[in-house]
Amino acid sequence: MFALAMIDYARYDRVRAVVFRDDRLRLLDQRRLPFEEVFIDCEDADAVAQAIADLAVRGAPAIGIAAAWAVVLAAGALGEVSAAQARVSLVPVLDRLNAARPTAVNLAWALARMRGVLAEAGDDWRARVRAEAESIEREDLAANRRMGAQGAALIAPGSGVLTHCNTGSLATAGFGTALGVIRAGVALGRIARVFATETRPWMQGARLTVWELQQDGIDATLIADSAAAHLMGTGQVQWVIVGADRITAQGDVANKIGTLQLAIAARHFGVKFMVVAPWSTVDMATRSGADIPIEERDPAELLTSGGRRTVAEGVRALNPVFDVTPAALIDAIVTERGVLRAPFDAALRAAAASA
């Protein structure tokens, strides 16, 4: 594709969230960004499961990749055992990793791939498990680059875009999903203005997205989540571009809490709404968004700011961290299998069959 050749991908390689090297797994601790770039050395698979649950590593594709490497760590700890023994010994490890977070299907998808390889491997099981983790990571990076170019091609030159949460290198194997489209769109001269929401309460936008864009030299403007509709209504935004944690067979999309209200405001103001996600985010076994498990996190995330309590003692809070945007509010779903348009159930079925 023409656009692939026009983007210097190497310039976006500096930030890596998940690094497996010399039989060690290191995770860039996203709780400490943007002021400290500190890696966590994960000794075993349980440490990875904990890092996923605690958001030290986060973002749908990144947690799948980290979990795949965690299986490699667990395999290394098993010593000299047969494939049959490994299949049994690794079941609790796989189950613990799978339970670390419920909404992003990429986690279960990556672990299903690891289980599949284990199920059919022979004496070479250890090498096969490692090769599978490598493939999961490599394929994600390739998908992001491809989606970046495809999504950018939808955007008219001079457009303003708004993104939510963090969907960049920190959330993926590199380049990013929605942020990959924004990177490609800026590189190709199509995007004139980038707005990023703070993304309360965990502040993925404020702490991660604008930091990532700053590393690239991309001029981005941070806004309060509650400023999004105002920007749309005053003509500053032509596309809302977001990632996804799960896309159902009918095209409903679970993503970071607040995505639904962005989609509603976008439709009201005639702003286009694009979802960018690799095929690993598509869950054809779940038909409707109503069937997606929505993670609720500790309400303490709402009661404090920067580690300091900001809310009166005794106040109750509720902290669902994802919501579901119905397919009817989405203009385009960009995957590495192409740009999908409504009716999404048919488009997703055709893309599923194209594998």
Ligand SMILES: CSC[C@@H](O)[C@@H](O)C(=O)COP(=O)(O)O
């Ligand atoms: C490419 S990342 C897509 C999504 O995973 C992202 O938008 C998101 O909602 C991440 O949530 P998080 O809770 O930070 O893991």
